[in-house]
Amino acid sequence: MAVTPAVPILPFVRLKLRLTANGLRGRPARIVFFVLGVLAGGFLAVAGYAGFAVPGLLGDERVAGMLLPLGGAGLVLGWLFFPLVFFGVDESLDPARFALLPLRRRTLIAGLFTAATAGIPALSTLVATAGMVDTAARLGGPLAAVAELVGVVGGLALCVAVSRSVTSAFAGALRSRRARDLATVLLAVVAALLGPLQLLVLAGAQRADWNTVAAVAKVIAWTPLGAPYSLGLDVAAGRPWAVPLKLLIVLAAVAGLVWWWSATLERAMLGAASGSRRAATGPADARAPSDRLLLRRLPRSRFGALVAREMRYWWREARRRAALITFSVVGLFLPVSLAVAGGGVGGAVLFVGSMAAMPLANQFAYEGNAYAANMIAGVPGRVEVHSRAAAHAIHVIPLLTMIAVVLGLVAGPPSSIPSRLGLLLAAYGVGLGLVLPLSVRAAYALPETTNPFAMSSGGGTAKGLLTLGVLLGAVIGTLPLQVVAYFLGTIWLWIGLPTGVAYGVAAYLIGSGAAGDLLDRRMPEVLAAVTPNRS
Amino acid sequence: MTAPAQRTDEPAPAAMSLRGLVKHFDTRLAVCQLSLEVPAGSFYGLLGPNGAGKTTTLSMAVGLLRPDAGQALLLGHDVWADPAAAKARLGVLPDGVRLFDRLTGPELLAYQGLLRGMDAATVDQRARELLEVLELGADNRTLVVDYSAGMKKKIGLACALLHAPRLLVLDEPFEAVDPVSAALIRDILQRYVAGGGTVVFSSHVMEVVERLCDHVAIMSDGVLRMHGTLAAVRGGRSLEEVFVQVVGGRVATGSELAWL
Numbered sequence: 001m002a003v004t005p006a007v008p009i010l011p012f013v014r015l016k017l018r019l020t021a022n023g024l025r026g027r028p029a030r031i032v033f034f035v036l037g038v039l040a041g042g043f044l045a046v047a048g049y050a051g052f053a054v055p056g057l058l059g060d061e062r063v064a065g066m067l068l069p070l071g072g073a074g075l076v077l078g079w080l081f082f083p084l085v086f087f088g089v090d091e092s093l094d095p096a097r098f099a100l101l102p103l104r105r106r107t108l109i110a111g112l113f114t115a116a117t118a119g120i121p122a123l124s125t126l127v128a129t130a131g132m133v134d135t136a137a138r139l140g141g142p143l144a145a146v147a148e149l150v151g152v153v154g155g156l157a158l159c160v161a162v163s164r165s166v167t168s169a170f171a172g173a174l175r176s177r178r179a180r181d182l183a184t185v186l187l188a189v190v191a192a193l194l195g196p197l198q199l200l201v202l203a204g205a206q207r208a209d210w211n212t213v214a215a216v217a218k219v220i221a222w223t224p225l226g227a228p229y230s231l232g233l234d235v236a237a238g239r240p241w242a243v244p245l246k247l248l249i250v251l252a253a254v255a256g257l258v259w260w261w262s263a264t265l266e267r268a269m270l271g272a273a274s275g276s277r278r279a280a281t282g283p284a285d286a287r288a289p290s291d292r293l294l295l296r297r298l299p300r301s302r303f304g305a306l307v308a309r310e311m312r313y314w315w316r317e318a319r320r321r322a323a324l325i326t327f328s329v330v331g332l333f334l335p336v337s338l339a340v341a342g343g344g345v346g347g348a349v350l351f352v353g354s355m356a357a358m359p360l361a362n363q364f365a366y367e368g369n370a371y372a373a374n375m376i377a378g379v380p381g382r383v384e385v386h387s388r389a390a391a392h393a394i395h396v397i398p399l400l401t402m403i404a405v406v407l408g409l410v411a412g413p414p415s416s417i418p419s420r421l422g423l424l425l426a427a428y429g430v431g432l433g434l435v436l437p438l439s440v441r442a443a444y445a446l447p448e449t450t451n452p453f454a455m456s457s458g459g460g461t462a463k464g465l466l467t468l469g470v471l472l473g474a475v476i477g478t479l480p481l482q483v484v485a486y487f488l489g490t491i492w493l494w495i496g497l498p499t500g501v502a503y504g505v506a507a508y509l510i511g512s513g514a515a516g517d518l519l520d521r522r523m524p525e526v527l528a529a530v531t532p533n534r535s
Numbered sequence: 536m537t538a539p540a541q542r543t544d545e546p547a548p549a550a551m552s553l554r555g556l557v558k559h560f561d562t563r564l565a566v567c568q569l570s571l572e573v574p575a576g577s578f579y580g581l582l583g584p585n586g587a588g589k590t591t592t593l594s595m596a597v598g599l600l601r602p603d604a605g606q607a608l609l610l611g612h613d614v615w616a617d618p619a620a621a622k623a624r625l626g627v628l629p630d631g632v633r634l635f636d637r638l639t640g641p642e643l644l645a646y647q648g649l650l651r652g653m654d655a656a657t658v659d660q661r662a663r664e665l666l667e668v669l670e671l672g673a674d675n676r677t678l679v680v681d682y683s684a685g686m687k688k689k690i691g692l693a694c695a696l697l698h699a700p701r702l703l704v705l706d707e708p709f710e711a712v713d714p715v716s717a718a719l720i721r722d723i724l725q726r727y728v729a730g731g732g733t734v735v736f737s738s739h740v741m742e743v744v745e746r747l748c749d750h751v752a753i754m755s756d757g758v759l760r761m762h763g764t765l766a767a768v769r770g771g772r773s774l775e776e777v778f779v780q781v782v783g784g785r786v787a788t789g790s791e792l793a794w795l
Contacts, residue, residue, distance in 0.1 A: 026561045288655075288659040288663075289658065289662040292645065293638070293642040300654075305645070305646050305650055306650070313635075370635045373650075376622060378619050524598070524601040528600070
C-alpha cells in the first residue's frame with residue numbers, strides 16, 4: 001500500500017514518553033527516584049559540559065586534541081559497559097510487543113532507535129558533549145563548531161547503537177542454556193579488553209608522558225570511538241579533508257551496529273512468538289521428587305528445600321545467570337589487570353568482595369511474584385533471607401576463593417592468599433549485610449522478558465544508582481579492616497582469614513536479622529512491589 | 536464412606552470469615568466493606584464480572600494482600616494476627632501469580648511439600664500420586680515455565696492439595712483448562728468436599744458454579760451483591776438470569792455493530 005507515510009517515527013517516541021509518564025503516575029516513590037535520576041543526569045551533563053569546554057577556554061589545541069577523542073571514546077565505552085554490568089537497558093518498548101503489528105523492519109528499527117534516544121542518559125550525554133562544540137567554536141570559529149556539532153550528534157547515535165546492539169546480542173546469547181558457555185567466553189573477552197585500556201591509562205598517568213597520550217589520542221581519533229568527537233578539531237587545525245573521511249567511519253560503524261541489532265532483534269521477536277522454548281525433556285527421570293529437588297548434602301527440610309530452589313534459580317534463570325557470569329569475569333579481571341599494571345590491589349579486593357553481594361539487591365524480583373507461594377506456606381522472614389543468602393554464598397564463595405588464589409599467584413606473594421580471602425569474605429559479608437535489608441525495603445518489579453539486561457522503565461536507572469551507593473557503603477564499611485591489615489603487616493598474613501570471616505559473618509548476621517524482621521512486617525508490600533504491572 | 540456430621544443444620548464454625556474488608560488502589564475503591572461467612576464443608580462459588588474485585592478479595596482473605604480495613608479469619612485464626620496457624624491447613628491456587636516455574640513439576644511439588652514441613656517420604660508418595668492423577672507425568676523433566684496454560688493450572692492445583700488442607704481457595708481454577716481436565720478437577724474437588732473439606736473458588740462461568748456449588752456469592756464493583764445457598768440465590772430462575780440482573784448487564788439491541 002502506498003498510503004503509509006515514509007517512516008513514521010514520532011509515534012514510537014510518544015509511546016515511550018507516555019509509558020514513562022504512566023509508569024510514574026500515582027507512585028510517589030517512583031517519582032522520587034525519577035527526580036533523583038534526572039538530577040544525577042543533569043549533574044553529569046553539566047559537569048561533562050564544563051569539563052569538555054575547558055580546553056576551549058584555555059585556548060589549548062593540544063589538550064583539546066587529547067581530551068576530546070579520549071573523553072568521547074570513554075563515553076562510548078561507558079554506553080557499552082554500563083548496561084552490561086550495572087544498569088541494563090530500558091526496555092519499556094519491548095521489541096517483542098511489536099511482533100504482531102504490520103510494521104516493516106526498517107520502520108521498527110528507526111522507531112525503536114529514536115525512542116531509545118529519548119531518555120535521560122541520552123540527553124545528558126548530548127549536553128555533556130555539547131561542551132566539545134563550545135571548545136571547537138572557541139578554537140576554530142563557527143565552521144568548526146558546526147562540524148563538531150555534526151560529530152557530537154553522530155557520536156550520540158553511535159552510543160545508542162552500541163548499547164542496543166550489544167545488549168540485544170547478549171540477551172540472545174544467554175537465552176539458550178547451550179549458548180551460555182559461549183557467552184561466558186565472550187564476556188571474558190570484553191572484560192579482557194578493559195585490562196589493556198587500564199594499563200594504558202595507568203602507564204600514561206604514572207609517567208606523565210603526555211606525548212604518548214597525545215599519540216594514542218591521535219590514533220583513537222581515527223577509530224569509530226573517537227572519530228565523531230574530533231571533527232571540529234580537524235577543521236580548527238586546518239585539516240577539513242579529514243571531516244568527510246571520519247564521518248564515513250562513524251556512519252559505517254553506526255550502520256553496521258544497527259544492522260547487527262536488527263538481525264538479533266528479528267530473532268528476539270521470533271522467539272517471543274514461538275521458538276526459544278527449550279523443547280521438552282530427554283530421558284525420563286525416575287528418581288523420587290524430593291531427591292530431584294534437593295542436592296545431595298542438603299537437609300530434607302524446609303530450609304533445604306528453600307536453598308535448593310534458590311540454587312537452581314541461579315542457574316536456570318537468565319537474569320541471575322547473567323549476574324553470576326558478569327561478576328565472575330569482572331571479579332577476576334579487574335584486580336588481576338590492576339595487579340599486572342603494578343597498582344595496589346587492596347581497593348579492588350574490597351570492591352570485588354562487595355560487588356559479589358550486589359545481585360541480591362533486588363532478589364525478590366527475579367522470579368516475578370512467585371514469592372507468593374512462600375507467603376502462603378508461611379515461611380518466616382529470617383528463614384527466607386538466610387536461605388537466599390546461603391544459596392548465593394554457595395555459588396560465590398568458591399569464586400572468591402579462586403579470585404584470592406589467582407591474585408596471590410599473579411600479584412602478591414602466595415602467602416597472602418588466606419589473608420586476602422579474609423578481606424574478600426569480610427567485604428562480601430558487609431555487602432550482604434547492607435544489601436539484604438535493601439532488597440526488602442526497595443524491591444522493584446523487573447519486566448517479564450527473556451532479556452536478562454532489561455530494566456523496567458521509570459525508577460530503573462535510579463534504583464541502579466541506589467545499588468551503586470550501597471556498593472560504596474560496603475567498601476567503606478570494610479575499609480577499617482584494610483587499614484588494620486596495612487598496619488599489622490606480617491601478623492595480618494596469619495590472622496587475616498579468621499578476622500575477615502568473623503567481620504563478614506558479624507556484618508551478615510546484623511544485616512540479615514534486620515532484613516528478616518523487616519520482611520516479616522512487609523511481606524505483602526514486597527509481593528506488591530515485585531509484581532509486574534500488567535497493563 | 537461414612538459421611539461426616541457437618542452437613543446437619545446446626546451452625547458449624549465458619550471455614551472462612553471475612554469481616555468488613557476494604558481495599559483502595561490509589562484512589563479507586565477495589566473492595567468495599569465486604570463481609571462473608573463460608574460454612575465449613577461447603578462448596579462456595581464467588582461470581583462476578585471481570586474487574587469485580589474477586590481476586591482482590593481472595594488475595595486479602597489468604598494473606599497475600601494487606602487490607603486497608605477489616606479482618607479475615609481462616610478456620611478460626613486471623614490471617615494477619617496469627618498467620619502461621621491460619622495458613623497451616625490452607626491450600627491456595629492464586630490467579631495471575633507465577634509459580635516457581637524454573638523447577639520441573641516433580642521438583643515444584645517436592646519444594647511445596649518440604650516447605651509445609653512434611654517428611655520427604657510422604658512428599659514423594661503424594662507428589663507421584665498427584666502427578667499421575669492429573670496426568671502431568673511423574674517422570675516429566677520439562678520446566679513448569681514450558682508447560683501449557685492448562686498444565687500450569689493443574690500443577691498449581693497439585694501444589695495447593697499436596698499437604699491435605701482443610702480449606703481450599705482457588706482463583707479461577709477452570710480458566711484455560713481443557714474440558715477433559717476440567718471434568719477431572721471437578722471430580723477431585725467434589726470428592727474433597729464430600730470428605731469434609733471446604734472449597735472457595737471464583738469464576739465467571741455460570742454452568743460450572745451451578746453444577747458444583749451449594750453456596751454462591753455474586754459481587755460487582757467491589758461490593759457483595761447477593762450471597763447464600765444456591766437455591767436461595769437462584770429463587771427458581773437460572774443463575775445466569777440472576778447474575779445478569781444483579782450485575783446490571785446490557786443486551787445488544789441489534790442496531791450497534793451492524794458492520795459485523
